[in-house]
Amino acid sequence: MRWITGRRTKYLILLLWAALALPLASHASEIDEVMRNDLTQFTPAAAESSRVRDLVARSSRGRDLPAVVVFARDGGLTPADRAAVDAAVPGAEPVPSADGAAAMVVVPIDAASEDVVYQRVKDLRQRVREGLPAGLTVAVTGPAGGYVDGADAFVEADLTLLLVTVGVVAVFLIVIYRGPLLWLPPFVAVVLSAGMSQGAVTLLARHAGLVVNGMSSGVLTALVFGAGTDYALLLIARYREELHRTEDRHEAMAAALRGALPAVTASAVTVAAGVLCLLVADMRSSASLGPVAAVGVLCTFLTVTMLLPVLLLVCGRGAFWPFIPRPGRRIRHGVWEGVGRRVARRPRAVWLVTVAVLAALCLPLTGAEAGIPGSDAYTAPPESITGQRLVSAHFPAGASAPAEVLVRPADRGRAAAVAAGVTGVAAVRQDGAVGDLAGLRVTLADPPESAAAERTVERLRAALGGVPGALVGGQTATAVDTAAAQRHDLLLVVPLVLLVTLAVLVALLRSLVAPLLLTATVVLSFGAVLGLGWTVFHHLLGFPALGYDAILLGFVFLVALGVDYNIFLTGRIREETAVGGDHRRGVLRGLSLTGSVITGAGLILAATFSALTILPLVWAVQFGVLVALGVLLDTFAVRSVLVPALLLDLGPHSWWPVRPGARGGGVAGRRTDEAVGPVPGRR
Incomplete structure (x- = not known):
């Protein structure tokens, strides 16, 4: 010393x-x-959903992370609203809700780097709000919106x-x-x-x-x-x-x-x-x-x-x-x-x-x-959560983040039929090739971050257990894993x-x-x-x-x-x-x-x-x-x-077994009757 x-x-x-x-x-x-702060850092390394995400990222579909833009108005969208939607996301095809009160647009975001995703979603959120008619609500949600929040x-x-x-x-x-x-x-x-x-x-x-x-x-x-x-x-x-x-x-x-x-x-x-x-x-x-x-x-x-x-x-x-x-x-x-x-x-x-x-x-x-x-993960709901609530109010609740199913191409039809019969599944559609595998998009009836949606994913995995090599991923599956x-x-x-x-x-x-x-x-x-x-x-x-x-x-x-x-x-x-x-x-x-x-x-x-x-x-x-x-x-x-x-x-x-003061058992050589220091603040 x-x-x-x-x-x-x-x-x-x-x-x-x-x-x-x-x-x-x-x-x-x-x-x-x-x-x-990307999604991979807050998910399990060896989970089934992580394997799906990695396979999709390496596939010919690229590394797109979807941002979902949802527009809504109580009482129904007006012609001016529809024109504003078209102008806010040019080149995209808005999907109208069955009740006519909302429209949804999926915008793929290049996920090659975290900075790109973060900045593009920030820019998208700012751009879609410009020039909106009064009373028209808009929010950017989906996996990309959730990542940014x-x-x-x-x-x-x-x-x-x-x-x-x-x-x-x-x-x-x-x-x-x-x-x-x-x-x-x-x-x-x-x-x-x-x-x-x-x-x-x-x-x-x-x-x-x-x-x-x-x-x-x-x-x-x-x-x-x-x-x-x-x-x-x-x-x-x-x-x-x-x-x-x-x-x-x-x-x-x-x-x-x-x-x-x-x-x-x-x-x-x-x-x-x-x-x-x-x-x-x-x-x-x-x-x-x-x-x-x-x-x-x-x-x-x-x-x-x-x-x-x-x-x-x-x-x-x-x-x-x-x-x-x-x-x-x-x-x-x-x-x-x-x-x-x-x-x-x-x-x-x-x-x-x-x-x-x-x-x-x-x-x-x-x-x-x-x-x-996930829907209760924040002390105050950010835009991705409020946007998901808008989606759930006007579309099948899981539309913003469907489950992704990967199977062998020969089993795609069989897997689609099995998935469609699972309780809690709203829709199933084919989604193209992912490397050597075929992809299915499974829309859930419940919001993607809800307990009900998680139970649906568990049922979906159990039902697809008879399909060799079938993998279920996506936002809800990630939450389950x-x-x-x-x-x-x-x-x-x-x-x-x-x-x-x-x-x-x-x-x-x-x-x-x-x-x-x-x-x-x-x-x-x-x-x-x-x-x-x-x-x-x-x-x-x-x-x-x-x-x-x-x-x-x-x-x-x-x-x-x-x-x-x-x-x-x-x-x-x-x-x-x-x-x-x-x-x-x-x-x-x-x-x-x-x-x-x-x-x-x-x-x-x-x-x-x-x-x-x-x-x-x-x-x-x-x-x-x-x-x-x-x-x-x-x-x-x-x-x-x-x-x-x-x-x-x-x-x-x-x-026990060595008492203090025994050889090797403690500190010795200091008197105990010496004055010692005060507690803080005392003399």
Whole structure:
């Protein structure tokens, strides 16, 4: 640690960071240029619908993505309306509705690149509105319109998300430290971490094939600011303690790094390993998020453990003004010392009551629904959804996005007859050759993103099971396959994340009992959060179901980030127990020393993930709320009450098979009767 905290080397470290980190961060603004928000990034890689899409893209039909322009007027289209429709999309053949109140035009969009699709749909939406008669409604929907609205959901909110997150972190740091200076070093470090992370992701996307999309970019911002602030709070708390033990701030920082580095390292490793478990997911969006988040955690870890100590040393003791820590001053530990004493009186009753409350919060899950249909995917319906509603009101509801069936040419007639007999199918027509296969367009009776349409696709696939090699794709089939992949990913990733976090806790604590207890609290806590979240989403916000993305990502991030607090708390408890040899005193002292850190970290982390609720996507709102609720529950109930109560009730058996203080079993050599630092804001 001396090369980081040395009197002269600290300036060298500062210069090296300026020379290396700033050029990397300069690429952060270019992340939008490497984002891939096309449909392939949000669908399962090996699904039947994905195979159909790939075959169609490689066929002689080209790479067209249809945009559907629908015009409608209550009471029926007028001659002026029909003339305006012809002028709005010249050369196309409008399809009138049976009720005479609407007309629909399919405009093929060259899908050779995302930028082409995006710009042409934007231009089309602007062009079809020019010179329309008053009262004539128009909307551009279909697969191309849906793609553009999905891209806009991330692009338009990206800068707002960043600004909100930066503001939240700045405000919380100022409130926590109650001083004009101390909040600046961690704030600078975390902002630079975000810039480095985005710059590194941009370069890796350009030169190493890393896939980044709007979802992973938004989560990266929340993760870096949240985790970075957590690590900074822990380091500064240890530094403050050491400043109460020694006059030399360089020695104090070296001791603080030695004390905090194991916990910060274990936390970073756990979060990185947890998010990398997403690599096994079938959903491309989830799988690509893993390495993007891991890059963010690595950049954050390096910044907090190398740059932040130097910034604090350069600022000197005066950074803590007006609550400057001095050697020998006895400091009160505030509310958490009192909480620890109360828990210690009847630990078994405390943990039994806490477990009962958490279990009760799980009960609403008995009536919960999972899987959000595409029609309900946005918090406010964009143009593609309102356009689809117009189509459904005047045409067969699935006309804007028919299912695509690929069969051998010899089986085309048979497949068409089978498809026409499926309940929920409105029409079937032949659609030409797709490579060596023949295509059918199957119009569904229900809107393409509805649950009814998805059931029709399932029936269609079952009916075509007797036709060798038949494949069913299209927008609705993609939704069916996506939901199936998300369910599969939940069953695969969840146990893998639990195993990874358990392994890290075993390695850190050199125990089997405590890690198993902590893992059990994580599972119970997540169940409680999910039950509480369902109550909020369904009964207060009116969402029809829990999104699979929100459940999976909520679990991964809550477990990975929740383990941060487990590590901060139990690591310190083990350290204090090893030094003093008294398990009960070690638990109470560990809680009092880390309680304020965990509280501040939890509040900031909850706030940063809450910023995701500004995205106009239901899954993003649910994900942000679930993580925020989970972190708050962890902060004020699980890590600060339930875990200490369990450890107190079990006593020294918590550390089986190696007790703290045994050889290789803990930290030794530090007196426990020395003065320690204050909680933020106290003298």
